[in-house]
Amino acid sequence: xxxxxxxxxxxxxxxxxxxxxxxxxxxxxxxxxxxxxxxxxxxxxxxxxxxxxxxxxxxxxxxxxxxxxxxxxxxxxxxxxxxxxxxxxxxxxxxxxxxxxxxxxxxxxxxxxxxxxxxxxxxxxxxxxxxxxxxxxxxxxxxxxxxxxxxxxxxxxxxxxxxxxxxxxxxxxxxxxxxxxxxxxxxxxxxxxxxxxxxxxxxxxxxxxxxxxxxxxxxxxxxxxxxxxxxxxxxxxxxxxxxxxxxxxxxxxxxxxxxxxxxxxxxxxxxxxxxxxxxxxxxxxxxxxxxxxxxxxxxxxxxxxxxxxxxxxxxxxxxxxxxxxxxxxxxxxxxxxxxxxxxxxxxxxxxxxxx
Amino acid sequence: xxxxxxxxxxxxxxxxxxxxxxxxxxxxxxxxxxxxxxxxxxxxxxxxxxxxxxxxxxxxxxxxxxxxxxxxxxxxxxxxxxxxxxxxxxxxxxxxxxxxxxxxxxx
Numbered sequence: 001x002x003x004x005x006x007x008x009x010x011x012x013x014x015x016x017x018x019x020x021x022x023x024x025x026x027x028x029x030x031x032x033x034x035x036x037x038x039x040x041x042x043x044x045x046x047x048x049x050x051x052x053x054x055x056x057x058x059x060x061x062x063x064x065x066x067x068x069x070x071x072x073x074x075x076x077x078x079x080x081x082x083x084x085x086x087x088x089x090x091x092x093x094x095x096x097x098x099x100x101x102x103x104x105x106x107x108x109x110x111x112x113x114x115x116x117x118x119x120x121x122x123x124x125x126x127x128x129x130x131x132x133x134x135x136x137x138x139x140x141x142x143x144x145x146x147x148x149x150x151x152x153x154x155x156x157x158x159x160x161x162x163x164x165x166x167x168x169x170x171x172x173x174x175x176x177x178x179x180x181x182x183x184x185x186x187x188x189x190x191x192x193x194x195x196x197x198x199x200x201x202x203x204x205x206x207x208x209x210x211x212x213x214x215x216x217x218x219x220x221x222x223x224x225x226x227x228x229x230x231x232x233x234x235x236x237x238x239x240x241x242x243x244x245x246x247x248x249x250x251x252x253x254x255x256x257x258x259x260x261x262x263x264x265x266x267x268x269x270x271x272x273x274x275x276x277x278x279x280x281x282x283x284x285x286x287x288x289x290x291x292x293x294x295x296x297x298x299x300x301x302x303x304x305x306x307x308x309x310x311x312x313x314x315x316x317x318x319x320x321x322x323x324x325x326x327x328x329x330x331x332x333x334x335x336x337x338x339x340x341x342x343x344x345x346x347x348x349x350x351x352x353x354x355x
Numbered sequence: 356x357x358x359x360x361x362x363x364x365x366x367x368x369x370x371x372x373x374x375x376x377x378x379x380x381x382x383x384x385x386x387x388x389x390x391x392x393x394x395x396x397x398x399x400x401x402x403x404x405x406x407x408x409x410x411x412x413x414x415x416x417x418x419x420x421x422x423x424x425x426x427x428x429x430x431x432x433x434x435x436x437x438x439x440x441x442x443x444x445x446x447x448x449x450x451x452x453x454x455x456x457x458x459x460x461x462x
Contacts, residue, residue, distance in 0.1 A: 343398035
């Protein structure tokens, strides 16, 4: 259990899943506290009404009035989140055909399928804000919207599949668990679903690394190498430091975001240290040490210049990822067309029979 | 995860966007179908299959309904208050409205 700074008392169970469940309970409770009627009257100040709902920790729903900037911020955030799930299938999909056993292959297939599912839940949540799926796909394909920079790093070995599960999905969960309490209802509900499934992902990654780290010296070295390569990019997943974060303050006020980048990064580091010890692997940070006064670990910050370069398109795999996504979309065109033509033909037939 | 009853999604042209479907899942025998989200599919049959793959990968349901989003008529948010107002002044619809004399059983 790492995060007792919110919902400490009522968290059923423990750990991340406990917090997801607590968020689900809170969602139901907030709904039960419902205000009579719900909608503002015709003369009521819409902005004041919106602020009141947010202050009361209630959810904004798709058809409620909301500030245009709130809508735009949510569309951007949910869409980038969805794109990340979709692009995130690539580095792992790379290993489906080379998984070391049938069991591992079946598990990895299920995991990659889950990522597609997460992308779809999130696209659907973004669509409730008045943007279409086709527009969202287009924004990804033409590069106007980004996805998480972590997926621009290559998966060189099987151990990387483990490191992605443990560190990348682990960091994602730390980021996402607070989003289960986001003020926008459809996003919060999608995140609850996503987080419940993510915990399988993180555990399967940890298990892969644990098996390797307790295998031959060669396997252990492979596990250590993947930790060495994925550690800092995973820390960078939490975004720039708070001092440089441009969207944070407003998102916090709107309760889209609940914790700052640096708070979440610290929480992630504090979680990982003991987990790495049990793996018998060394986190590649000579300055990592417990700070008694802060009751947290001191650690070396990731290279934020590198993060900016990767975001701008200069990561090791940016071009490959986008090319692959565009090709997959183009290659799938005939399937979409055939399905639509078949549906149209059947409607036509039905109409003929009816006539 | 969508709740857009008001959007018309009846563009069924071959080149147009694939229609939107709202998905309802009965989690277990004895429970009613509950809205779980939405998805795009060209026809009902594919919508059902996609719904199975998307919303019941972990045995979350024993029955699925898919409904074209465009077929749902929703009350408008602008008239929400006026629309639901008639229910607000009928407290006598609730059993708690009535004083029950002391000593009355089975009421």
